[in-house]
Amino acid sequence: MRTSYRDERRADQAAAAEQQRLDAAAAEERRATRRQAEDERAARLRDQARTDKATDRAARQARRQERAERRREALTPEHVYRNGTLGLVVASGLASLPAQVVHFVGIHPMLLTVPLGLEGAAWVMSAGVAYADARNAPAWVRWMLRALVAACAGFAAYINYGYGLSLTAHGLSAADATAAGWGLAAVTVLGPVVFEIRQWVSTLAAHDKDERARRKHAAGRRRKNRGVHRVADRLVYAAPFGTLPAEEAWRRAWAIVHGPTTPGMTPEYEQRAVSSDLRLQEARTPSREVVARRAQARIGRHLYALPGGAQNAAHKPAKPQLTIQVPPTPKKSVKPPRKRPTPPRRRKGDSPRFHPAARAVAAETARRTPVVTEQI
Secondary structure: OHHHHHHHHHHHHHHHHHHHHHHHHHHHHHHHHHHHHHHHHHHHHHHHHHHHHHHHHHHHHHHHHHHHHHHHHHOOHHHHHHHHHHHHHHHHHHHHHHHHHHHHHHHOHHHHHHHHHHHHHHHHHHHHHHHHHHOOOOHHHHHHHHHHHHHHHHHHHHHHHHHHHHHHHHOOOHHHHHHHHHHHHHHHHHHHHHHHHHHHHHHHHHOOHHHHHHHHHHHHHHHHOHHHHHHHHHHHHHOOOOOOOHHHHHHHHHHHHOOOOOOOOOHHHHHHHHHHHHHHHHHHOOOHHHHHHHHHHHHHHHHHOOOOHHHHHOOOOOOOOOOOOOOOOOOOOOOOOOOOOOOOOOOOOOOOOOOHHHHHHHHHHHHHOOOOOOOO
16 A cells, blocks of 8 residues: 555656656747747848848938939039029129119109110010020021110110219229229120020020931932922922822922932933843853853863773773764765675673763753744
């Protein structure tokens, strides 16, 4: 009984120790899992921080590049010239307008609007020149607007020059007053002149090299083909507006004036083209002498290809024919024999086969011999 109790106690203690070991192992596993999760979270946070840092760095670099690009675009010669011209125009207006206001107001306060209208007319006419250039207006319209600008600017410069000379009454010397007058007059004229130069530069830059080449080609086309140009214009104006393109009208006019439908071709050029084509075909077609030389070359290649080389042409065949199959051409009349000779008997192998050179010669002879077709 006592033994059983002790065994049970030891079993309980062993079970308790095993349970304690299992609990400790489970706790250690939970701690390891928790540490692993914390490590993974810290790694993710570090990766996210590095990614965010790289993204911020790339964004800052992109912003710096964008600012540098804007600065480069703003500092190009074109932008500097345009913006600088506008600055000079504003400075010219601010420098010339007060003297005119003082001059006309000194005459009478009701004349305050005269300098405003004078400067406004000059700048509106300058803008009109730019508008006329943009709309491809006739040249006389632009020159009329330029004349109005010159008149308004010249009158304003005259007023400012007189105001500068009048400064001698305020204690300035004659030289200083003259310099002030010339300076005010120059500033008054400077604005419209600079604006007009800017417009000229913009117009010339808009007409690039290709446009100039196109205009030059059109002028040369009209000058060298005046008759075709007159007929083409007549066809265009005879058709409804916009229905006949200029190139189609030119093609039809060329066909009417010269004949060929291809622009640039005339009957003389067509004849020369046909003659040139015939000469080319004759040059590409070999003559009879060339054909004969080629046949001789082929025969020679066959002869030299036999064993013995070039000696085959001089040596006789090893097995000659027993009888001559083609009799020689008699040079004089031969009397018929009294007795008819016995014809030779043919045996197998008594005549050698024709050589390839002989076949080539026979083929060349047949090719050069004209074929006569008998008509019934």
